[in-house]
Amino acid sequence: MNAPTVPWSQRPAVVGVRAFFGRFGLVLTLLVLPVVYGIQDLSEDGDLSRLGNNLMDGLSNGAIWALIALGYTLVYGIIELINFAHGEVFMIGSFVAASFWGTLGLTLTTGLPGLVIGLLATLIVAMLTCASLNVMIERVAYRPLRNAPKLAPLITAVGFSFILQNVGILWRGGSQQGVDNLIRQEEEVFQLVGVIISRGDLLAIGVTVPLVFVVTSFIARSRLGKAMRATAQDPEAARLMGINVDQTISLTFLLGGLLAGAAGLVYALYQTNVWFFQGFTAGLIAFTAAVMGGIGNLRGAVLGGLIIGCIQQISDNRIGGEWTPVIVFGYLILIMTFRPRGLLGEQTREAG
């Protein structure tokens, strides 16, 4: 993309409008919901705290989506595959977490030190389980198809997603199942200009921010991260430079799985219920987030996750939760069609 050399004032109006929407159209579309409901709140009672609370809940939800979206974007960045089973890996993470803290004997009456240690142990177990699951899926379902047409691994990914959903059904039945509200997540910690910050919000953000920081700096700084970036750029050349491409791809899936496991625990604590279908919904929301941010772009995935969390929360609260998927998928279609490179991404092959 060349920078415009003609000053804005001298350009024909139509070109100016098109350039403006090309650049800011997505941002404007994303602002529709908060602005509309902000104006509605202001005109009704002049108080924006309801919208503020929606956005706060949205951010903490979005933090969970961001963790999952990172997994999508990492894998897509390196082998251009939509890892459709990723949402289900996250679901398994929730199940493992809920079962493991039950095994540890954490209940509502557990004291603070026990709770913290127990949940940390649960976090590690959930992360490791999801990581090994993700690596296993790559070995079984994607690696044999490395040189097949691009759609072949996508189909096996869908297949694996169904297999894991069924594991979920066998494990915890076909309906939503409540889990202990261990951290009493809705309890208020403090208020900021009418916006309630609850324990759940702190947990979601407190787990996500360090993890995102660690993963991004791992990829940016470490030797293995460098190998990942090289493989993403050009697998053949990376192989010639002595990088073990297979191992690097496994590592990518491992990282994605770790993040999905953490998201699984946070989700179980935050939503206080788990079910086999949560992965499908979350997977699509997180994928939307990854595409919104620009697939392959780590910062973009986090940003997209937070934005989609806010949109989803506003829609849940104002329009009705049963319509939220329609809104999220509507955004997904709009972005994929009109701006496949997302907010921060670069031009991709998909952009044509």
Added chain:
Amino acid sequence: MSALPEFLGTKNGQRATVGGVLLVAALFPLAFDSLATQLDVAIFVLAYVMMALGLNIVVGFAGLLDLGYVAFYAIGAYTIGWLASDHFTGVGGDEGIHVAASNFVSSIPGIHLNFFLVLIAAMIIAAVLGAFIGLPTLRLRGDYIAIVTLAFGEIIGRIALNGDEITFGDYQLTNGQQAISPVDQPYLPGADYEFDSAFNLRPYYWAGLILLCFTLFVNFRLRDSRLGRAWIALREDEVAAASMGVPLVRTKLLAYAAGAALGGIAGGFLGSYNNAINSNQFQFSFSIFVLAMVILGGMGSIWGVTAGAVALAVIDRYLIPEVLDDLPSSFGLDFQLTQLSFGIFGFLLVLIMVLRPEGLFPERRRKIELTEGVGTDESVFEVKA
């Protein structure tokens, strides 16, 4: 003995085989009681085969992975629900609107078009919707197309589910989980004969068989047409096809529309047979179920897809629920096999894609693409310019 396989290889031999299979299929219901479970299963099999053949046009011929095929099932079924039931009571006054309806239905208010008219309507509406869904995917490739179609399928499923909240006047769009029911039975005005699924399933079976033959005919004619060759060219190499003068937009949209039209017909037929249009029939898993049929049989191979669809439909409607459902409990496990049906299909998808990506009865050309890597520029490890 050696003359038989030789004979089957010739053109006449193939015709004889097809004729024989059709004859057996046509006589099949006479072997069973007129309300037998086998007949019920067979009717579903016919409808599923139609859907698989429709999806085969999009996925198999044109190479566009469509993960939202359930949308066309939904549209076909709701067309029947809207145009052949008392859902819109009060439209057209107390008497309602009737076109070539049976005597019994003529006394009921609402819109009641003849079944076969509704099928044509379903076909047209689905085709238009298919082209509409195809529009945003035109600029996209490969996996992005899959996700956009999936999103459309989910949106339509959601609208069906929450359609009781969408009202215009006194009417709800879909009735949601309450289902639009009952739906008119098919009626032949000339012969003055009305189907009745409560007493005899055979007419439904034969109607389905005729629709299936129509679908097969359309599939073969399309494949061997100029349009069909354009689809194959598009699938193998879009850029090359475009530079040879294949109009990309029209070719792609026609693939979506043709696939959707067949799905609409099958959906209308199945909706009428189910006698209730319930929103929970239209879930993502159904799209994958149909996709599994296409992949099992062999993408692009018409007879392969037919066989794959028959196999999976029989497994889904008969083997799992009727025969093997108690298998886990006989091993002392505490679940029914029906709970696992979609996991089984998922497993099949993985297994086939890894071991035999060309399917059980592959089309020769598609097999070469899948196994010898024609069009490897689509593969994961492309060298980017």
